[in-house]
Amino acid sequence: MNRNYTIAVLVNDQPGVLQRVSGLFGRRGFNIESITVGASQEAGLSRMVIVTAGDDKLLEQVSKQLYKLIDVIKVVDVSASPMVERELALIKVSADPSARPEILGVVETFRAAVVDIGPSTLIVQVVGGPEKIDAMIELLRPYGIREISRTGVTAMNRGTVKS
Template identity: 55%
Template sequence: MERHTLAILVNDQPGVLTRVANLFGQRNFNIDSITVGPCEEEGLSRMIVTTGGDETRVDQLRKQLIKLIDVIDVIHLSKDPMVAREILLVKVKASPSQRTELNGIVEPFRASVIDIGPESLIIQATGDTAKVDALLTLLAPYGIEELTRTGTVAMARSIVNTPIHS
């Protein structure tokens, strides 16, 4: 199943998130991730939603979303080049003797240890979903005690085919 990323510009009003989420459910779409926050224009918020489905169904969903009260615009970001990132915080079991080994795993991902406890570390990582998933796969054998990750945040690329950082 294809993964799609939608940017939904909405009025910053109570109940908007509920209406958007309900529409996804009514149309039998699962929300894989959702992030919502203020945007460049006061009084508006931007939702970034990732979901699965075929292109035709997602285009229908986009057309139905735009009809909702307080929805200003819906952009299908994944149709064109985009930048997408997640943030991960993960607490991993780590005895003092394992810390150097774990640092060797964390460094290539440009992640960082942000807290050290007697028997655990908290690691912060930023990247696309595949990078975050790959880091988690490598950390799993040590024992993941707790993890939290943001949903995807994304924007269309300004200049096509000239990435600064991947």
């Protein structure tokens, strides 16, 4: 059964590591739904959070292949335990002055924020899980979405589980 897996990969902060990790997925025919990379709690190490779809066999295969890469320190299936996942999206919406009150109602409902107001557009910032962002996009779609920029998922396990 296919489902989404969220994998945290701790790697040495070296040039080319992102390319080697993403290349591994491509060579194996695995699709990356999203990938985020940033500093970790340890100097010299970066944390990649990769969302991929597949089955348990795919996850096992990906983990084994990742560990073969020299700069990979640790691979954790974050989605195996309760986790917090967040993504940020900026959504530019057509917003004639007459439509703005309705759009602001949607923004307020989603606890989002208007971060830019133009003569005929608004840029909305929303933070949450992918489902929340997808839902907001669908509610804003009738007004005319001009542009969307999404960061991709970042995640960590709840409580005392280390990832």
